[in-house]
Amino acid sequence: MPLTLSTYLANGRADVATLIGELAAAAQELAGLVSRGAVSAEPVGETANGGGDVQKALDVAADRIFSKAARQAPVAFYGSEEQDGAVALNANGTLALAIDPLDGSSNIETNVSIGTIFSILPLTVDGSDVFCQPGNRQLAAGYFIYGPQLLLVVSLGQGTQVFCHNPDTGEFLQTIERMQIPEKAKEFSVNASNRRYWQEPVLRYIEDCEAGTDGPRGRNFNMRWVASAVADAYRIFLRGGIYLYPGDRRDGYADGRIRLVYEANPIAFLAEQAGGAGTNGQQRLLDIVPEKLHQRTPIVFGSREEVMEMGRYFAKA
Ligand SMILES: O=P(O)(O)OC[C@H]1O[C@](O)(COP(=O)(O)O)[C@@H](O)[C@@H]1O
Ligand SMILES: [Mg+2]
Numbered sequence: 001m002p003l004t005l006s007t008y009l010a011n012g013r014a015d016v017a018t019l020i021g022e023l024a025a026a027a028q029e030l031a032g033l034v035s036r037g038a039v040s041a042e043p044v045g046e047t048a049n050g051g052g053d054v055q056k057a058l059d060v061a062a063d064r065i066f067s068k069a070a071r072q073a074p075v076a077f078y079g080s081e082e083q084d085g086a087v088a089l090n091a092n093g094t095l096a097l098a099i100d101p102l103d104g105s106s107n108i109e110t111n112v113s114i115g116t117i118f119s120i121l122p123l124t125v126d127g128s129d130v131f132c133q134p135g136n137r138q139l140a141a142g143y144f145i146y147g148p149q150l151l152l153v154v155s156l157g158q159g160t161q162v163f164c165h166n167p168d169t170g171e172f173l174q175t176i177e178r179m180q181i182p183e184k185a186k187e188f189s190v191n192a193s194n195r196r197y198w199q200e201p202v203l204r205y206i207e208d209c210e211a212g213t214d215g216p217r218g219r220n221f222n223m224r225w226v227a228s229a230v231a232d233a234y235r236i237f238l239r240g241g242i243y244l245y246p247g248d249r250r251d252g253y254a255d256g257r258i259r260l261v262y263e264a265n266p267i268a269f270l271a272e273q274a275g276g277a278g279t280n281g282q283q284r285l286l287d288i289v290p291e292k293l294h295q296r297t298p299i300v301f302g303s304r305e306e307v308m309e310m311g312r313y314f315a316k317a
């Protein structure tokens, strides 16, 4: 009989277990909205969020659902992509929750997988900004995927586990125990339409991958780009591969697009816990001390060997 999420969580900290339990219930609610699409009762429309991105109705609904979940758990501070700053919640809370309530927003109407990414941090002892702690302080991290299956990829710092939601019972059941990202990559994920804006090391790395058996890498690479980091990450975690969202020369993209605190850090934590790696091209993501909640970072994650190989292109530059 597969392990249930609640049984698994019972082995860890009680506050973290309560929070992840609430997040899992919220994810089921959001999955219901996602599956109803245009026939749901939710309003449609677009505004701008704190990060300057277009905010869709489902971004707003997701933020509402997950902030409610956080309120029902011992969360003292809630930091969301969809809010300008950190929000103080429960005075007696012991945790901080950083969240991308809806990842892959550009895919909402296209019926492609989207998700929710979360990072759980301890409170700081000196009262400094709780969301400016490096990712290596995360107590837990994970992401939900709203796709053909509702999946949870989660780590409490003892390996990365996968749970699948069973709609018949409402339970999340473990489908992968201590997942291991294959060491060798045969696929890269990058938005190649930005090629003309890339820095030299990124350009040379991708060109060498594309050269396949004729080039210095001596083997062929496939390319995939879902434009939902959760879906690209899950495929890479399963099959091996590398994801890059580097800084580029477009206005506002010097540090790429991905947010350090609630996208890059949780994904890097999960990748490392699954034997993979996550860097900004030159430095381990989890060691970067964030300066603000919505800070962007270049990101490279996936199969350890490949992430290190990519880093050598930066080191040589
Ligand atoms: O549209 P682009 O530039 O290819 O960027 C796609 C990337 O941006 C993201 O959608 C950012 O997430 P949001 O949808 O939460 O802003 C990633 O999930 C994805 O990998
Ligand atoms: Mg996102």
Ligand SMILES: [Mg+2]
Pocket: 059, 081, 100, 101, 102, 103, 104, 105
């Ligand atoms: Mg988002």
